[in-house]
Amino acid sequence: MPVAANSKVIWGSNMFSYPIQLIMGQLLIGVINGAFYAVLSLGLAVIFGLLRVINFAHGAQYMLGAVTAWLLLRYLGIGYWPALVLAPAIVGLLAFVIERLLLRRIYNLDHLYGLLLTFGLALIIEGSMRHWLGAAGKPYAPPALLTGVWNFGIVIVPIYRAFIVSAALVVCLAVWLLIEKTKIGSYLRAATENASLVETFGVNVPILLSATYVLGAMLAAFAGVLAAPIYQVSPLMGSHLIIIVFAVVVAGGMGSIMGAVVTGFALGILEGLTKVFYPQASTVVIFLVMALVLLFRPAGLFGRDVAASTAAPALATAGKLSRKALVPIAVIAALFLLAAPFFIYPTFATRLLCFALFACAFNLLIGYVGLLSFGHAAFFGGSAYITAHALKIWGFPPEVAILAGVVLASAIGFIFGILAIRRQGIYFAMITLALGQMVYFCFLQAPFAGGEDGIQAVPRGMLFGMIDLYHPFALYYSVLAIVGLALAATWRILNSPFGSILGAVRDNELRAVSLGYHVHRYKLGAFVISAALAGLAGSLKVITVQIASLTDVTWQMSGEVVLMTLLGGMGTFFGPAVGAAVITVIEHYLAGFTVPAPVVTGGLFVICVLVFRRGIVGEIIMLLRIRGGSKTQAKDAATSPVHV
Amino acid sequence: MSSQSEAPVLRATKLVREFYGFRAVNNLDIEIMEGHIHALIGPNGAGKTTVFNLLTKTIPPTSGNIFLRGRDITRMPAADVARQGLVRSFQISAIFPSLTVLENVVVALQRPAGLATQLWRSRRALNPLYGRAEELIDSVGLSAWATRQAGELPYGRKRALEIATTLALSPDVLLLDEPMAGMGREDIDDMVELIRKVAKGKTVVMVEHNLGVVSRLCDRVTVLARGETLAEGTYADVSADPRVREAYMGNGHA
Numbered sequence: 001m002p003v004a005a006n007s008k009v010i011w012g013s014n015m016f017s018y019p020i021q022l023i024m025g026q027l028l029i030g031v032i033n034g035a036f037y038a039v040l041s042l043g044l045a046v047i048f049g050l051l052r053v054i055n056f057a058h059g060a061q062y063m064l065g066a067v068t069a070w071l072l073l074r075y076l077g078i079g080y081w082p083a084l085v086l087a088p089a090i091v092g093l094l095a096f097v098i099e100r101l102l103l104r105r106i107y108n109l110d111h112l113y114g115l116l117l118t119f120g121l122a123l124i125i126e127g128s129m130r131h132w133l134g135a136a137g138k139p140y141a142p143p144a145l146l147t148g149v150w151n152f153g154i155v156i157v158p159i160y161r162a163f164i165v166s167a168a169l170v171v172c173l174a175v176w177l178l179i180e181k182t183k184i185g186s187y188l189r190a191a192t193e194n195a196s197l198v199e200t201f202g203v204n205v206p207i208l209l210s211a212t213y214v215l216g217a218m219l220a221a222f223a224g225v226l227a228a229p230i231y232q233v234s235p236l237m238g239s240h241l242i243i244i245v246f247a248v249v250v251a252g253g254m255g256s257i258m259g260a261v262v263t264g265f266a267l268g269i270l271e272g273l274t275k276v277f278y279p280q281a282s283t284v285v286i287f288l289v290m291a292l293v294l295l296f297r298p299a300g301l302f303g304r305d306v307a308a309s310t311a312a313p314a315l316a317t318a319g320k321l322s323r324k325a326l327v328p329i330a331v332i333a334a335l336f337l338l339a340a341p342f343f344i345y346p347t348f349a350t351r352l353l354c355f356a357l358f359a360c361a362f363n364l365l366i367g368y369v370g371l372l373s374f375g376h377a378a379f380f381g382g383s384a385y386i387t388a389h390a391l392k393i394w395g396f397p398p399e400v401a402i403l404a405g406v407v408l409a410s411a412i413g414f415i416f417g418i419l420a421i422r423r424q425g426i427y428f429a430m431i432t433l434a435l436g437q438m439v440y441f442c443f444l445q446a447p448f449a450g451g452e453d454g455i456q457a458v459p460r461g462m463l464f465g466m467i468d469l470y471h472p473f474a475l476y477y478s479v480l481a482i483v484g485l486a487l488a489a490t491w492r493i494l495n496s497p498f499g500s501i502l503g504a505v506r507d508n509e510l511r512a513v514s515l516g517y518h519v520h521r522y523k524l525g526a527f528v529i530s531a532a533l534a535g536l537a538g539s540l541k542v543i544t545v546q547i548a549s550l551t552d553v554t555w556q557m558s559g560e561v562v563l564m565t566l567l568g569g570m571g572t573f574f575g576p577a578v579g580a581a582v583i584t585v586i587e588h589y590l591a592g593f594t595v596p597a598p599v600v601t602g603g604l605f606v607i608c609v610l611v612f613r614r615g616i617v618g619e620i621i622m623l624l625r626i627r628g629g630s631k632t633q634a635k636d637a638a639t640s641p642v643h644v
Numbered sequence: 645m646s647s648q649s650e651a652p653v654l655r656a657t658k659l660v661r662e663f664y665g666f667r668a669v670n671n672l673d674i675e676i677m678e679g680h681i682h683a684l685i686g687p688n689g690a691g692k693t694t695v696f697n698l699l700t701k702t703i704p705p706t707s708g709n710i711f712l713r714g715r716d717i718t719r720m721p722a723a724d725v726a727r728q729g730l731v732r733s734f735q736i737s738a739i740f741p742s743l744t745v746l747e748n749v750v751v752a753l754q755r756p757a758g759l760a761t762q763l764w765r766s767r768r769a770l771n772p773l774y775g776r777a778e779e780l781i782d783s784v785g786l787s788a789w790a791t792r793q794a795g796e797l798p799y800g801r802k803r804a805l806e807i808a809t810t811l812a813l814s815p816d817v818l819l820l821d822e823p824m825a826g827m828g829r830e831d832i833d834d835m836v837e838l839i840r841k842v843a844k845g846k847t848v849v850m851v852e853h854n855l856g857v858v859s860r861l862c863d864r865v866t867v868l869a870r871g872e873t874l875a876e877g878t879y880a881d882v883s884a885d886p887r888v889r890e891a892y893m894g895n896g897h898a
């Protein structure tokens with residue numbers, strides 16, 4: 001996908017291009033993209049193999065490789081060849097620091113925290129680079145030695161591109177040899193299976209961990225330097241790529257080095273060919289392949305069995321709070337919400353409500369089923385688009401438009417669920433992320449969605465034909481009523497017979513199966529409910545701000561809701577709403593500030609993961625419980641739902 | 645010893661399970677007769693737990709077939725196997741740690757009572773199940789712990805709780821994986837009595853290292869080594885078998 005802009009260069013010299021030339025040209029692009037997919041998924045697989053961390057910062061490290069090469073040339077006059085070694089070394093050093101200072105602290109926690117931490121790091125790195133260098137791409141010339149082309153008649157191959165492919169192959173082979181044929185590699189493989197075992201053999205595992213992370217990051221940076229001359233060097237060059245690479249990794253399976261490389265090349269080529277035969281699908285074809293693989297071979301093409309695990313997800317939550325402590329809090333909260341529009345700008349307060357509902361919808365999964373979805377923007381944004389279209393073009397009344405959005409969100413949720421529900425933990429997160437990105441591309445291209453502009457000036461209409469939503473107070477109280485009803489319904493579901501089975505499934509899935517429960521159906525049910533509620537939040541948001549745009553469906557939006565929930569307190573009923581309010585307010589005030597928003601968001605992620613895993617409400621509950629002298633001390637690993 | 649009947653209630657043929665090329669269960673044929681208490685013994689790593697995982701479809705076999713009352717269940721999902729009345733306990737106590745002891749048992753009772761999928765009813769709908777749950781908890785001696793969080797129970801109590809949840813389904817075939825592991829002497833005696841009591845009219849397969857318990861309790865014994873049947877018969881038969889003695893001596897068991 002990233003070479004698309006340059007594709008003309010390859011075959012454009014002959015505008016009467018014969019189909020065969022077109023095919024060969026796209027094939028070449030496919031091979032080159034495949035080379036990048038291969039090197040990047042190789043790095044991800046190596047890191048995951050040992051550290052059990054999905055390195056979301058991989059795309060940022062790839063970008064840093066390219067940017068460092070560019071900076072070296074620009075400020076120190078250091079050219080391509082030294083940069084090919086220097087830039088990975090510099091990024092490797094940074095990776096070393098990251099591993100020592102940050103990653104090391106979370107190895108003993110649920111693997112999802114690794115994803116969240118590196119997600120935060122990616123935001124910080126990309127945000128600050130963007131702030132510093134601007135979003136515009138910068139040209140970087142290929143080395144003189146490798147300029148020019150080879151003309152094979154049916155295809156003209158720029159020498160530099162041939163070099164990329166060979167360099168990628170050499171690197172992949174070298175890593176494969178390192179892991180399969182050397183002593184260090186055998187330790188690495190052994191440590192992957194059993195860290196304590198290796199330690200008894202006297203290998204210093206902490207050093208092995210650092211070295212592995214550094215190696216993975218250096219691979220990414222190396223790919224970045226390779227990419228610098230053919231793509232524009234830009235702070236954002238890694239952020240879309242990383243999600244495609246996730247899809248590649250899920251399709252290929254995480255188990256094997258060879259699998260990562262072969263799948264990388266194969267999917268790159270497939271993507272190139274799709275561009276010839278059905279260009280509209282070229283952005284999503286890799287995600288479609290991933291979806292198909294998940295249906296028929298859930299472990300991935302080269303993956304091993306989907307490991308059944310008895311371990312409960314050990315995300316940090318506090319314990320239950322007594323009803324006595326609950327009532328005064330609920331009364332204060334209710335009074336505050338009723339009075340809010342009198343001292344907060346009503347439209348802003350309404351937006352807070354929408355995000356609060358969104359975060360609660362997300363929390364239904366992470367907090368009560370133990371599933372981290374990184375694709376919730378698809379439901380939120382998808383519903384927002386449909387509601388906007390229904391209101392503006394079809395002229396539906398708001399209640400019908402909202403319903404349309406919720407139905408669509410539930411349908412998308414059902415499809416996501418069918419595909420993702422058989423995988424757990426980290427895989428579930430990656431799959432939902434990739435599926436969410438596919439939905440993003442669909443809305444990017446769908447004519448009705450208005451591309452970059454989105455759907456603007458959406459009319460609000462009359463709710464039930466009698467409430468004029470243009471009146472800010474009417475809007476606020478209508479949304480408050482709807483959100484209140486939705487949360488009450490959620491509460492009821494969580495405290496129903498169905499909810500109690502959900503809790504059991506989260507606690508110990510294998511045991512629930514052995515008691516005769518079809519756990520996938522319960523999870524799917526919860527997923528669809530969560531998607532529907534997220535969709536409702538998206539619809540309400542459109543009515544409030546009167547715009548549906550691509551921002552609503554991006555992975556950044558999915559990340560945002562994760563942060564809101566994390567900050568407010570995963571698994572606490574009202575925590576996510578509090579988190580949503582805090583984040584929305586912070587972003588509101590940050591708008592006129594010099595620190596770029598992604599850096600702040602990323603920083604909050606890192607802080608929450610490292611030192612604040614219970615979140616605001618979770619910590620408050622802990623305080624109240626300790627003061628209340630509760631006997632049962634909640635631990636990090638305890639996963640009891642908190643009914644606040 | 646007990647009401648013998650000739651039909652095998654559970655049968656596996658040529659059962660194989662490989663882990664990354666390693667055969668943990670190798671061409672195993674096994675028959676469990678209706679009404680028996682059948683012991684599965686063997687040194688550590690022999691593949692006993694893996695056999696349980698296969699029979700209950702917790703993991704799929706690499707090859708081979710499994711029949712429950714003559715019906716081929718090789719491709720049946722694990723949850724459906726449980727619904728057919730074949731229910732297991734786990735070697736490492738499988739409980740729901742954040743639920744209370746009572747709630748653990750109630751979860752098991754919910755499905756048979758048809759109270760598992762209601763979204764809109766309050767949790768109070770489950771109240772009628774608590775009476776039965778209390779009985780079950782009482783039968784394993786956990787009454788004093790009824791409202792404690794299951795995750796806080798000591799090891800032996802977790803095992804007892806798991807047995808209670810398993811019994812809650814009133815399965816007709818029970819697979820118990822080392823039900824007495826980590827229990828003190830008195831608790832073991834209680835557990836033997838309990839198993840004897842619940843085994844009436846049921847079939848029990850149990851993995852057990854305590855050969856005293858096996859000799860007291862079991863009608864039939866299968867000895868497993870390296871994933872294969874080493875010997876099978878009554879306790880007297882197998883304990884006289886020199887190969888069994890050797891396999892056990894070689895692994896430091898008496």
Ligand SMILES: Nc1ncnc2c1ncn2[C@@H]1O[C@H](COP(=O)(O)OP(=O)(O)O)[C@@H](O)[C@H]1O
Nearest residue numbers: 663667668686687688689690691692693694695
């Ligand atoms: N999930 C697994 N992955 C890899 N090897 C396994 C797995 N489960 C069991 N094994 C191996 O299979 C063999 C039998 O294990 P198990 O059935 O637990 O033995 P037992 O219960 O008789 O002690 C052991 O060598 C064990 O290492």
Ligand SMILES: [Mg+2]
Nearest residue numbers: 692693694735
């Ligand atoms: Mg065992």
